[in-house]
Amino acid sequence: MCRSIKTLREPYTSDVTDDDVRAAALQYVRKISGFRAPSARNAEAFERAVAAxxxxxxxxxxxxxxxxxxxxAAAS
Structure with missing residues (x-):
């Protein structure tokens, strides 16, 4: 579905930032809603969805x- 969203867990990536998480959420909401940039009347709902x-x-x-x-396990 959202093929461009990268895996955000180890061992695939390390040091995941809040920006990485938000970018993935934004891509997901864009895909689900069908909006790249929502209209002014949908912006609040769009941003709430991204935050959630x-x-x-x-x-x-x-x-x-x-x-x-x-x-x-050997390092512990």
Missing amino acids: VTAATRALLDDLELRRTGRD
């Missing part, structure tokens, strides 16, 4: 428990 998806994405990334690789 950003928060949900950050919560997901923070809550994921990743299986440790042999190298990571």
Whole structure:
């Protein structure tokens, strides 16, 4: 669906910033809504959706428990 949204978890990427999370959320909301830039009357709803998806994405990334690789487990 949103092929250009990159995976935001290790080992695919490290040091995910808030900007990375928001950019992914923005792409998702653009895809779902069909708007690249919403009209003035839809801007508030669009921004609320981006904020909600950003928060949900950050919560997901923070809550994921990743299986440790042999190298990571040996370092602990």
